[in-house]
Amino acid sequence: MLDPLHPLLRKAYDPERFAAMGQEILRDLTDHLRNAQGRKADRSMPWVLPEEERSYWEQRLLRSEGLPALLREVVARSNGLQDPRYMGHQVAVPFPDGAFVGMVTDLLNNGGAIYEMGPTNSAMEEVLMERVGLMMGLAEGCGGIMCHGGTLANLVALLAARRAAYGKEQDAWVMGDDGRGAVLVSDQAHYCVDRAVRIMGWGAEGVGLVATDERHRMTPEGMERALSAMQEKGRRVVAIVGSACTTSSGAFDDLVSTADFAEAHGIWFHVDGAHGVPAAFSEQHRHLVEGLERADSIAMDFHKIMGVPALCTGLFYKRKEDSFLPFTQAAEYLWSDAEDPEWWNFGKRTFECTKRMLSTRVAAVLEEYGAEIWGVLVDRLFALGGALAAAVTARGSKGWELAMEPQANIVCFRYLPVGREWSNVEAQNAFTLDLRQRHLEAGAHYVVQTRFGGKVWLRCTLMNPLTEASDLEAMLDGFEALAGPPITPR
Numbered sequence: 305m306l307d308p309l310h311p312l313l314r315k316a317y318d319p320e321r322f323a324a325m326g327q328e329i330l331r332d333l334t335d336h337l338r339n340a341q342g343r344k345a346d347r348s349m350p351w352v353l354p355e356e357e358r359s360y361w362e363q364r365l366l367r368s369e370g371l372p373a374l375l376r377e378v379v380a381r382s383n384g385l386q387d388p389r390y391m392g393h394q395v396a397v398p399f400p401d402g403a404f405v406g407m408v409t410d411l412l413n414n415g416g417a418i419y420e421m422g423p424t425n426s427a428m429e430e431v432l433m434e435r436v437g438l439m440m441g442l443a444e445g446c447g448g449i450m451c452h453g454g455t456l457a458n459l460v461a462l463l464a465a466r467r468a469a470y471g472k473e474q475d476a477w478v479m480g481d482d483g484r485g486a487v488l489v490s491d492q493a494h495y496c497v498d499r500a501v502r503i504m505g506w507g508a509e510g511v512g513l514v515a516t517d518e519r520h521r522m523t524p525e526g527m528e529r530a531l532s533a534m535q536e537k538g539r540r541v542v543a544i545v546g547s548a549c550t551t552s553s554g555a556f557d558d559l560v561s562t563a564d565f566a567e568a569h570g571i572w573f574h575v576d577g578a579h580g581v582p583a584a585f586s587e588q589h590r591h592l593v594e595g596l597e598r599a600d601s602i603a604m605d606f607h608k609i610m611g612v613p614a615l616c617t618g619l620f621y622k623r624k625e626d627s628f629l630p631f632t633q634a635a636e637y638l639w640s641d642a643e644d645p646e647w648w649n650f651g652k653r654t655f656e657c658t659k660r661m662l663s664t665r666v667a668a669v670l671e672e673y674g675a676e677i678w679g680v681l682v683d684r685l686f687a688l689g690g691a692l693a694a695a696v697t698a699r700g701s702k703g704w705e706l707a708m709e710p711q712a713n714i715v716c717f718r719y720l721p722v723g724r725e726w727s728n729v730e731a732q733n734a735f736t737l738d739l740r741q742r743h744l745e746a747g748a749h750y751v752v753q754t755r756f757g758g759k760v761w762l763r764c765t766l767m768n769p770l771t772e773a774s775d776l777e778a779m780l781d782g783f784e785a786l787a788g789p790p791i792t793p794r
C-alpha cells in the first residue's frame with residue numbers, strides 16, 4: 305500500500321500557496337525595478353569582500369525565513385543591473401517581462417534533447433533560428449541551434465569546422481584527428497576560442513594569433529603571416545574566427561576581408577559575434593558586420609545586447625545542414641537513427657543533452673516588441689558609448705585619456721590627474737587598478753577594468769538603455785573625487 309502523500313510534497317505542489325507567494329514576490333520585484341531605475345541605492349553594486357559575503361550566507365542559510373524573504377536578500381545583495389548606473393560587464397539588462405518567461409518555462413521544464421520532451425520548444429527553435437538568421441541578413445538556407453552561452457557556441461562551431469576540414473576520408477568525429485589542426489583568431493579575441501582549441505586537443509600551439517592594428521582589428525597581412533607560421537609548423541588550419549566585436553575594446557574585425565581570406569584558402573569562416581552581431585539589426589550600425597552573410601557559422605548571444613536573460617545563444621550556420629556536422633551519436637533511449645538529420649531532435653546538434661526552453665525567451669521578445677527593439681537597443685547603447693567617449697575627451701585637460709574611439713558600447717579610458725607624476729607605465733597601471741578598486745568599494749556606479757597595449761584601462765560596457773548622459777558625468781566625477789584633486793604645477 306502506498307503511503308499518503310507526505311505533507312512536504314503536498315505543500316511544495318500546492319497551487320494556492322504558489323499564487324499567494326507569487327503575488328508577494330512580484331510586488332517585491334516591481335519595487336526593486338522602481339528603486340533600481342530611480343537610482344535609490346547608494347551604490348548600484350553593493351560590493352563586499354568575497355569572504356564577507358560567504359560568511360553572511362554561511363549564517364543566513366542556517367535560518368529559514370521563507371522564499372520571499374530569501375529572495376529579497378538575494379535581490380538586495382546582487383549586482384544591480386537594472387540600475388542605470390550599471391555600466392560594467394557585457395550581460396544583458398533583461399527586458400523585465402523576460403522574467404515571466406523564466407517563471408513559466410521553469411515550471412514547465414520542457415528542457416529536452418528531443419522533440420517529445422519539449423515540442424513547442426524544439427519547433428520554435430527551428431523556426432526562429434532560420435527567421436532570426438534571415439533578419440540578420442543571412443541567405444535562404446540558414447538555420448541553427450540555441451545553446452547555453454557563446455563559449456559553448458564557439459566550441460561547437462569549431463567542431464563543425466574540424467569535421468568539414470578533415471572530410472569523409474578521416475572523419476574527425478569518428479576517428480579523431482591527427483592532433484595537428486589549428487585555428488586563426490585575433491590577438492584580441494575572447495579567451496573561449498583558445499579554450500575551445502585546447503579542448504579539441506590541439507594545445508596552445510593550435511591557436512594562431514593574428515596581429516591587429518591600432519584599433520584592434522585583424523589585418524590582412526596578419527592573417528597571411530599567422531597562416532604561414534602555422535603551415536611552417538606543419539599545422540592544418542581549419543578555420544579563421546572573426547570577432548564582432550572583441551571583448552576588451554569592442555573592435556569589429558573587417559568581416560569582408562576575413563571572408564575573402566577564408567575563401568582564398570578554403571577554410572571555414574566563423575564569426576564570434578557573441579557581443580556585437582546584433583548590430584545587424586540596426587540600420588545605423590549594420591555596416592560594422594558587413595560580410596556576416598559570408599560566414600559559415602556565427603555565434604550570437606541573445607543574453608548580451610538583445611535583452612534576454614543569460615544564458616541564451618544562437619549558433620547560426622550559413623547552410624542549416626551543417627548544424628549536424630559537430631556530433632553524430634547513437635542514443636537508443638532518445639532516437640533510433642544517429643545518422644538521420646531530424647531537426648526536431650535537437651540533441652543531435654547540441655553539446656547539451658537537457659537544455660532550458662531557450663526559444664521561448666527569444667519568441668517572447670519578438671511577440672511583444674518585434675525585432676525592431678533589437679535595432680533600437682543597439683542604437684541607444686552604442687550612442688551611450690559615443691557619449692561617454694565624448695565626455696572623457698572633453699575632460700582631457702584634467703588627465704582623462706580615451707584608449708580609442710569606440711565602435712560599439714564598450715569604452716576604455718583612464719584617468720591620470722594632471723600634475724601627478726609616475727615613474728613609468730607600471731606605476732600608472734598600479735594607480736588605475738587602485739582607483740578602480742576603491743571605486744568598486746565606494747563608487748555609486750559599476751565600472752570594470754581591462755589591460756591592453758601594456759596599459760590598464762577603466763572599462764565601461766553600456767548595457768542599460770536607461771543610463772543617461774548625467775549618469776556618465778556623475779561616474780567620471782566619482783572617479784575624480786576618489787583620485788583627489790589634480791595638482792596644478794607652480
Ligand SMILES: Cc1ncc(COP(=O)(O)O)c(C=O)c1O
Nearest residue numbers: 394453454455494549551578579
Ligand atoms: C566576443 C565574446 N565571445 C564570447 C564570449 C563568451 O560568451 P558567454 O559568456 O556567453 O559564454 C564573450 C563574453 O563576453 C565575448 O565578449
